[in-house]
Every structure is written in C-alpha cells, then in structure tokens.
Amino acid sequence: MAEKIINSMKTEFSAKSVNEAFARTAVASFAAQFDPSIAVIADIKTVISEAVTNAIVHGYAGREDREACPVYIQCKITESGKLTVRIKDKGRGIEDVETAMQPLYTTDSEGERSGMGFTIMQSFTDGIKVSSKLGKGTAVTLEKRLTGR
Amino acid sequence: MEIKYEKYGEETVAFVIGEIDHHNAKAARERLDGIIDRECPVRFALDLSGVSFCDSSGLGLVMGRMKKCNSTGCSMVILNPSNAAFKILEIAGMDKIIKIERGKQNG
Numbered sequence: 386m387a388e389k390i391i392n393s394m395k396t397e398f399s400a401k402s403v404n405e406a407f408a409r410t411a412v413a414s415f416a417a418q419f420d421p422s423i424a425v426i427a428d429i430k431t432v433i434s435e436a437v438t439n440a441i442v443h444g445y446a447g448r449e450d451r452e453a454c455p456v457y458i459q460c461k462i463t464e465s466g467k468l469t470v471r472i473k474d475k476g477r478g479i480e481d482v483e484t485a486m487q488p489l490y491t492t493d494s495e496g497e498r499s500g501m502g503f504t505i506m507q508s509f510t511d512g513i514k515v516s517s518k519l520g521k522g523t524a525v526t527l528e529k530r531l532t533g534r
Numbered sequence: 535m536e537i538k539y540e541k542y543g544e545e546t547v548a549f550v551i552g553e554i555d556h557h558n559a560k561a562a563r564e565r566l567d568g569i570i571d572r573e574c575p576v577r578f579a580l581d582l583s584g585v586s587f588c589d590s591s592g593l594g595l596v597m598g599r600m601k602k603c604n605s606t607g608c609s610m611v612i613l614n615p616s617n618a619a620f621k622i623l624e625i626a627g628m629d630k631i632i633k634i635e636r637g638k639q640n641g
Contacts, residue, residue, distance in 0.1 A: 402557035409587075427587075427618060434589040438556040497563065497594035501626050505590055508625055 388463040392418065400445040400454035400474065402438075409433040412460060412470055419466050419531040428509040429468070429529055433458075435502040436472040436525045442493065444476025444523055466532035467511075473524040479517040486515065537565045539573075546575035547613065551584035554592040554619075566599055570608070578603050579635075583614035588622045596623065600632060611635050 394415045398404045409430040416429050437456060445454040457473040479485045486507075491500035506513050512528035535552035548569055554562065570578055580599065585592070596612070603610040611633040615623060623629050 402555075405555050405557050406553065427621075430587060431589050431622070434555055434587075438589065438591065442556060497559070497598045499590045499593035499597060499626065501590040501593055505622070505625060 388465060388467065390461045391464050392462045394458075394460045396458050397455050399452045400441045400448070400456050400476075401451050402441055404456070405434055405437050405441070408437045408456070408458060408472075412458065415460050416462070416468050416529075416531055419462060419468075421531040425529065425531060429470075432506045432509045432527055432529075433470065433472070435506050436470075436527065439502055439525070440472060440474035440476060440523065442496070442498065443479070444474035446477065448476075462531070466530060468529045468531050469526065470529075471524055471526045473522060475522040478519040478521055479515070479523055480519060482515050482517055535562060537562060537569075539569050541573060541575075544576035545579060546570075546573045546577075547579040547581055549581040549584060553587035554585055554595060555587065555589050556591045559591040559595050562595055563598060566595075567602060570599070570602060570606070574606070575608055578608050578610045579613045580610065581613040582619040583616055585616045585619040588616075588619045590622065590626075592619060592622055593626050593628065596628060596632065609633075 396411055398407065412433045413426050413430050440456045448454050455475060459471045461469045484490060486503040488504045489500040491498045506527060510527045510529050514526040517523040535558045537548060537550055539546055539548040546569060548566055550562065600610050613635050615634060
C-alpha cells in the first residue's frame, strides 16, 4: 500500500547552470523540515546537483535558448520520512540508459565531466529510477530516507 | 567560490574555498591552470579544506589538474579535504590514485 504523503513541493526553472545551486538548496530546505542529519542533507544536495547538471549539460546539450528550456523538480515526503524527488527535462533524452549509468561513462570529452554522476546518485540515495525517451526528455526519480537518526 | 594561492619554494599551494559544481568548475579550472602555468611548481598542492559543497564536477576538476601536472612533470597532492570533498573523491576511488595529506599546516 502506498504511504501517505504529508507534504509536497514543485518548482520549475530554466536550464542555466546558475540554477544548479538554487535547485539543490531548494530541495535541501524542503527536506530540512524532517530534521535529517547534516550528512543526509549533504547527500541530498549532491544528488540533486548531479541530476540537474545532467539535465542542463546533456538533456539540453547545444541549446542556445536556455531560458526556454525547462527543468522540473517535484518533491514529496511521506509520513515515515521518505523523500522522493523527480527531476525532469524535456531535452533530447538518453539513447541507452544502462550504458549512461555505468561508472566513468561520459559523452562529454572536452568539458572535464567525470562520468560519475549516476554512480554518485546511486550511492547517495536509497533508490533511483531513470526513464528517458529520445527527443522527449529524461526523468530521474530519487528516493532518500530522511530518518534513521 | 574563491581560489587563492601561496608559494613555498618549489611548492605552490592553491586553496579552493566555497562550492564546486558544474556552474563554477570552468572558472576554477582556468584559474588553477593559470596558477600552474605561471608558477611551474615542482609540487602542486590543492587545499580542499574550505570546500563546502562538491559534486562530480569536483572530480573532473581534480582529475584534469592531475593530468596537467603529470604532463608537466609536477607532482600533485590534495591537502586537508573537507568531508564534502573527501566523500566524492572516495566514491570515485581517487583517494587511491592521488596522494591525500592531512593535518599539515601549510608552509
């Protein structure tokens, strides 16, 4: 049975790198109501930064009209303190999600991307789902337990 | 994010202070490369004690500077990484391929 959702938050912003800090801070502030540890908040900030950076760098690669490229974030917290965050773009999509999630895999040869984004998202959360359609966009859903103190 | 550096003989220590993400990694890269090019140190130390946030862009930044130092025959070390910086380095196994020094006062 699905757990009761006690709070939710949605935000939408342009795919500009300056918004990476905004996005991770906004989600961390939302999660803070459940009084998670500093380490949990740090993990949340990092994984949100990874997912949003992917949308900006890869989802909307080569786009000049960045103000018109939306990134959506949707957060929910359940009664027992599970945070679910969905980060979605309407970019070019990922051809092969499984390959994209391999450690050190990157399509970016000049930008010094490490290819560790998905590995970090997997390591720092309690669950990750990636769905993507070519030409339509990508959605990454991350789960993190806020309790366990 | 702010980058400062100090010279101690053949060693140059660069301090990264603030958040390392994709947005500011490019400026950090240019600044650090400028320091390495100008000072041509025998040893380049990157002090990460002041890093308050670091995602995989920080890995790219460290790996890129390592490559640059290797190509110029300069040895590179990481000094006093903050928890935020160390957790990312550790997950990528970088703590095994680059020397990390702790507790040493610079200079």
